Amino acid sequence: xxxxxxxxxxxxxxxxxxxxxxxxxxVEGMGKAAAAIDRERAKKGIKKDVHGPxxxxxxxxxxxxxxxxxxxPWDVLATFSRATTxxxxxRGRGLAEHWQGxxxxxxxxxxxxxxxxLTNEGKAPELSxxxxxxxxxxxxxxxxxxxxxxxxxxxxxxxxIIDAExxxxxxxxxxxxxxxxxxxxxxxxxxxxxxxxxxxxxxVVTVNGNHQAVTAKTSASSRTTYKQLARSGERVERFHLGRxxxxxxxxxxxxFLAAAGVTxxxxxxxGGVVLPARPASGAGTADVAIGRRALPYVNSxxxxxxxGAAQHNAFCVPxxxxxxxxxxxxxAHAAGQLSLAGGGGTVGRYLIAEQxxxxxxxxxxxxxASVHDAExxxxxxxxxxxxxxxxxxxxxxxxxxxxxxxxxxLLVVGKVEEYRRQAYERxxxxxxxxxxxxxxxxxxxxxxxxxxxxxxxx
Numbered sequence: 001x002x003x004x005x006x007x008x009x010x011x012x013x014x015x016x017x018x019x020x021x022x023x024x025x026x027v028e029g030m031g032k033a034a035a036a037i038d039r040e041r042a043k044k045g046i047k048k049d050v051h052g053p054x055x056x057x058x059x060x061x062x063x064x065x066x067x068x069x070x071x072x073p074w075d076v077l078a079t080f081s082r083a084t085t086x087x088x089x090x091r092g093r094g095l096a097e098h099w100q101g102x103x104x105x106x107x108x109x110x111x112x113x114x115x116x117x118l119t120n121e122g123k124a125p126e127l128s129x130x131x132x133x134x135x136x137x138x139x140x141x142x143x144x145x146x147x148x149x150x151x152x153x154x155x156x157x158x159x160x161i162i163d164a165e166x167x168x169x170x171x172x173x174x175x176x177x178x179x180x181x182x183x184x185x186x187x188x189x190x191x192x193x194x195x196x197x198x199x200x201x202x203x204v205v206t207v208n209g210n211h212q213a214v215t216a217k218t219s220a221s222s223r224t225t226y227k228q229l230a231r232s233g234e235r236v237e238r239f240h241l242g243r244x245x246x247x248x249x250x251x252x253x254x255x256f257l258a259a260a261g262v263t264x265x266x267x268x269x270x271g272g273v274v275l276p277a278r279p280a281s282g283a284g285t286a287d288v289a290i291g292r293r294a295l296p297y298v299n300s301x302x303x304x305x306x307x308g309a310a311q312h313n314a315f316c317v318p319x320x321x322x323x324x325x326x327x328x329x330x331x332a333h334a335a336g337q338l339s340l341a342g343g344g345g346t347v348g349r350y351l352i353a354e355q356x357x358x359x360x361x362x363x364x365x366x367x368x369a370s371v372h373d374a375e376x377x378x379x380x381x382x383x384x385x386x387x388x389x390x391x392x393x394x395x396x397x398x399x400x401x402x403x404x405x406x407x408x409x410l411l412v413v414g415k416v417e418e419y420r421r422q423a424y425e426r427x428x429x430x431x432x433x434x435x436x437x438x439x440x441x442x443x444x445x446x447x448x449x450x451x452x453x454x455x456x457x458x
Contacts, residue, residue: 005395005455008106009440012074012453013433016108016116019068019263020145022060026229026265029220030058034230036221052185052312053303054233055249058267065149066266072433073108073116077101078443078451079147080140081401083161083189085339086332086347086356098340099388100136102399105453106392107137115261123211123257130211134256138209142252143189145264146205149250150193154201157193158424158446160333164190164204164239166355168315170328171295173354180354184297185235186315187249192329196421199274200326204239204247206232209254225265228253236269240316241325244301246273275326278417284323286330286416292352293321334416340449341402342373342386346412376400376452378442379431383450384408396456400439404430404448423447 003011034054041051060066081098107122122133143161150159164187173179187204194200208228212218220226229251236249248271255263278285295318299311317325335350337343351357374387385402402408410419427446436442439452 003106003393005392005397006440008392009397009453009455011109012077012105013072013441014110015070015072016110017068017070017114017261018076018116018141018145019258019260020066021263021265022066022267024060026226026267027059029223029226030229030233030267032220033223033226034233037227037230051234052314053237054230055237055251055269056245057269058229058233058249058251059269061149061250061266061268062152065152068115069145069148069264071116071144072441072443074441074451074453075443076108076116076137076140076144077104078445079144079161080136081451082336082340082445082449083139083143083163085336086163086166086351098401099399101140102388102390104133104137105397107133111261113261117261118256134209134211136209137256138252138254139188139207141209141254141262141264142207142266143191143205145252145266146189146191146203146207146250149266149268150191150203154193157195157201158420158427160192160194160329160447162190162192162329162332162336164188166332166335166351167325167329168239169354170290170352171293171317171321171325172297172315173292184313184315185238187232187236187239190329191250192333194330194420196417196424197277197280199277200329201274202241202247202329204236204249206235206249206251207254208232208252209256211256213257214255225253225255229265229267237312238314240301240314241273241275242317242319242322244303244312244316245271247271248273273322275329276323278323278326278330280417280421284327286327286334286420287414288327289349290324290327290331290352292354293324295321330416330420334411334419337403337419337447337449338408338411341384341408343408343412349414350416374400374402375405376402376450378439378444378450378452379435381431385450389456396458397453398456399451399453401449401451403450407448 080101085098109119189205191203210224212224232251241247249269300316301312301314303312331350348357382405383402430444440454442452
């Protein structure tokens with residue numbers, strides 16, 4: 001018997017454990033898979049320089065960063081929603097971007113041990129939908145674990161999620177009319193740990209997922225997670241800030257059919273690069289529009305070798321441009337916040353043409369645009385945003401995404417630095433799900449955003 005809509009939403013708000021694996025065995029397994037990938041490429045005559053080197057020094061994360069992650073399914077979906085607000089996957093923005101996660105409302109449940117796992121519906125996606133589910137939910141779980149890792153390291157910072165493509169386009173977009181990064185390998189996301197008045201720390205993150213059912217007979221060279229991590233090592237090595245090997249990285253692969261429930265495998269590489277601090281106002285702030293750069297990609301990085309050094313193709317932001325790149329990241333995050341709240345044409349003010357400034361400034365098809373046309377109150381706090389009404393098992397359900405009204409108003413008029421200052425000062429003041437009784441499930445972040453879901457009264 002299908003669950004009722006009420007039961008589905010109730011499950012979305014139940015804290016469950018997501019297993020996190022990071023071990024020497026994982027590093028060893030990735031190494032074996034990498035060797036198998038290289039052998040297969042050699043048989044096909046593919047030269048090593050086509051894919052480039054892998055990130056050196058990949059290792060397990062600290063013990064405190066690999067304990068099970070306690071999280072609600074709704075927070076998982078909200079993480080995915082916040083990460084995809086600028087995805088530009090269709091003209092019908094209100095349906096095509098940050099509402100993508102709503103189709104997974106019935107995909108999660110808890111087992112008898114309190115571990116998060118897939119329901120029967122979640123385990124049986126149709127046709128090519130299985131690959132889509134692995135890709136999208138891999139982002140959700142991978143980012144949730146990556147955020148937890150960074151918060152463990154920088155507990156007094158806020159953490160922002162930025163699509164790597166959006167951050168790279170102002171410096172590396174190909175000449176028009178293409179205006180894209182092409183097929184050049186790159187990480188999936190950048191996570192920025194920041195607080196006002198200080199330089200940000202940037203982590204490059206890869207996120208993957210798979211439905212492989214691992215058995216005792218599954219070899220390391222055929223295990224999908226190991227192969228995903230091996231290929232991720234190549235992708236993160238294509239991004240550098242300042243100089244080679246100074247940018248920290250987190251590589252994740254989520255196994256949805258693991259025996260212990262959904263399991264996120266994670267490896268990390270260290271790095272100490274810090275972006276320059278920005279002034280609170282005036283020139284050099286994220287309030288000022290950025291200009292495009294034409295940064296080199298071919299032979300942009302010098303990599304030490306046994307014979308001395310070699311040149312490596314990569315997205316490398318030189319040290320003299322790190323301050324500029326910090327503004328790019330801050331403005332991309334501001335655009336994402338506005339888009340989550342249905343900012344409409346105001347989103348485009350933070351994006352150059354190559355990033356989709358025109359796309360977000362235009363009116364989308366009627367009935368599907370994500371426009372700030374809704375308001376909600378949570379624990380006496382006012383939020384502005386947009387909503388979506390859909391059905392779960394025939395029952396109408398409302399989802400709301402938005403941000404605190406006063407913070408939204410700051411971004412609408414271009415005050416990014418003031419938004420960041422106020423968001424940081426109020427990072428501990430936002431409601432918790434226990435403070436809200438008139439919504440079925442809620443997800444509040446320390447940056448002032450919220451996603452919520454409830455039954456529509458009939």
